[in-house]
Amino acid sequence: MRRGYLEFLFAVSLVLLCVNTDADAAGHNLQGxxxxSVRIRCGLDPFSGFNGLYxxxxSSEGxxxxxxxxYDRPLTVLPEYINRTFFNKTDLSMEMTNLTLSDEGDYLCIFICNGANCKETxxxxxxxxxxxxxVLEVQGCRSGPGAHNCAISCSSSGGHPPSSVTWGVIGNKTSSPxxxxxxxxxxQDVNSSLWNVSQTVRLNCSHPLNITCSVGGVVSHAVSVCQDPDTQDKHVVVVCAVAVLLLILTIIIIFVIMSRRIQIPAETPPSTDVELQNLNSRQAG
Incomplete structure (x- = not known):
């Protein structure tokens, strides 16, 4: 009697598991x-009664x-997965490494109970x-008559999914320049299936600006454009003045070093005749 009751409960449990097969129909979203790499976990603690997990x-064809x-017998793994998928029986998970774009899609985690599917996620x-x-490339972006020729190009590569270019302007307090x-x-690159994106814009160079662009959330370094000509001339004057001072200082240092290398002539030693005369005079005295 008791044994029959336990068998009945076990059968009911299997039925409930089968009924719950679509309980996770909403699925789980994973990012890679x-x-x-990414780890896919079935989200179910091990339970008695199942003897396999797939x-x-x-595929795109369904x-x-x-x-x-x-399973209770060896399973054949396809060559494209055998060296980059690793099954963990302890936590019922699978790790997939070296992901490619072709790995994107729908996956199933299927529990096998007595040879039949009894649970799937x-x-x-x-x-x-x-x-x-x-990368930003700038052409003709200065104040003055050539302002209408101010063009900036932004380009980025190797991304997925396709993205657009977003521009950022620092220093602009009025309308967009x-x-x-x-x-x-x-x-799209034929070999990698990754995307290359670029765009060119033109600016109104009425005052100095710092420009950035971003693609797929990755932001470029800022570049300064539309600089004031007077400010640029002042910078040129300052740079020239510093260069002249450095040149003069270098000449002075070279002159001092060269002057120290000039040797002072030594005194001419007395001749032998003079020494003999001094010796004779001493002996005569």
């Missing part, structure tokens, strides 16, 4: 970076691809790539 991925896991893995620090924006150029 190209070249990095990690699977849905097929389920086995990645890693364990859904995941969605998003894989991104950090853009390089944007950007008078024109060209269309962003977004190109």
């Amino acid at each position: 970076i190209v070249g990095g 990690f699977q991925k849905k 097929q389920e691809i086995f990645i890693n896991g364990y 859904k995941f969605y893995l998003t894989v991104t790539a950090n853009y390089s620090v944007p 950007i008078t024109d924006k060209e269309e962003s150029v977004i190109i």
Whole structure:
């Protein structure tokens, strides 16, 4: 009687597990970076009654691809996963290393109970790539007649997903000095599938500004543009004055060193004849 009751409870437990198969239909969102790693955990403590665990991925065609896991018999892991997926039976997790963009997608964590699926958890893995620090190129950005030719280009590469350029202006207290924006150029690399982004804007150079740009959240170094010509002339005068002073100081130092190297002529020693005369005079005395 007691044994039959326990068997009934075990059967009910399996049924409940199967009913809960879609309980995690909303899934879990995971984030990874190209070249990095991510750990997928089933989110369920070990329980009695299951004898296998599969990690699977849905392909673009909707097929389920086995990645890693364990069962009561050896499992075959595909070559593209065998050296970069590691299953941990203790906490029922799998680590995937050296991520690529192709790893992005839907994943399933499937518990096997007596040869049948009794529990599954859904995941969605998003894989991104950090853009390089944007580079700014400046052309003709000075105050004066050429102000309308002020153009700044911002470019960044190696990122994912595609992103746009965001401009930042430091020192502008009125309206935006950007008078024109060209269309962003977004190109995907054929080999890596990563994205290169660039854009050029034109400015109204009415007063000095510091400009930055950002792509995918990565910010460039600031560049100073539209400098006041009078200020620039003063800077040139100061630099020239300092250069002249350094030249004069260098000449003085060289003159002092050379003058110390000039040797003072030594006194001419008395001749032998003079010494003999002095000796004879002493003997005669």
